[in-house]
Amino acid sequence: MLQEAAFELFLENSYAGTTVDQIAQRAGVSRNTFFNYFPSKSDVFWVDLDESLGLLMESLRASSTDTPVMSAIRDALLAVASDFGPNRVPWALTQYSMIGSVHELQASAMSRLSAQAHVLGSFVADRLPAGARGLGRAASFAAFGAAVAAAQDWANAGTTRGEFGPYLDAAVTPVCRGFQGAIDAL
């Protein structure tokens, strides 16, 4: 409800022109209720991204330590992507240019991804010998970079885009292959 109300208002009045009070009012709840669900206005905007990143880390933590770490990352990314069919393009990916504040929203997405790349980097580093930890961090940031490019290409592909999985697979597999090769060669 809160998310729907927020997205309606962003389209009507722009992102910058929408306040938390307006979102709460449209959804028929109090300002305090809004803040029970979302720490800030940008959190309601990026709820799909944050959910996906949460699922990614859950899936990774559940992965067997016998799986080569780059395969575990690829599997976890593709598992999260399998939620996104042709018609479930996150609203943020297709609509962000319609609601103004493009620069501010891109920056907030990048800062969320960067924070999460650190979390992923620590996870990968912990599965690698001490001398390979820098490689694990680089692999995490590279995989996220490739995933961002894939998400943009997929969103831009229009109604014939199909599912997200193949886009993500094509972008992330070379990263995983390259880094697994470098890790194995250590």
Added chain:
Amino acid sequence: MLQEAAFELFLENSYAGTTVDQIAQRAGVSRNTFFNYFPSKSDVFWVDLDESLGLLMESLRASSTDTPVMSAIRDALLAVASDFGPNRVPWALTQYSMIGSVHELQASAMSRLSAQAHVLGSFVADRLPAGARGLGRAASFAAFGAAVAAAQDWANAGTTRGEFGPYLDAAVTPVCRGFQGAIDAL
């Protein structure tokens, strides 16, 4: 001069607590002179990054079209990195946590890198057959991601860090190898 004045003030009064007027005054120039050099306060902060990104694209545009495109990216990144000896760590990388506004500054760095990854992506895509352009964009974003991880590791390594080149090489070579393999397999 403007950069030095700005960095002094950021350390004294924090990034958020420093105005363009104060920077101009400390450097002994007018506000207009400041804006002749920098479009905004964050541009004076990221001058090293912006210069490096400019050099990167210059070096890439000068590269031979006979060179495999991922080798051209790797060569160009390493050429830019060769400017950074152990004692030329960009101020922004070591001091940003001292001047407050960490979140805001990270977001502005990420948005600059993201814009530049698009420029790099278009360059790579133009050197690839139509069916491989998505791969070129993914490669560009992945290479930038790996370079960000390498720069952070290098800055964090302290006074025994040595030059930036080897950090960047270790992080970016697996990306380039993975994507060149995928491009060749098309």
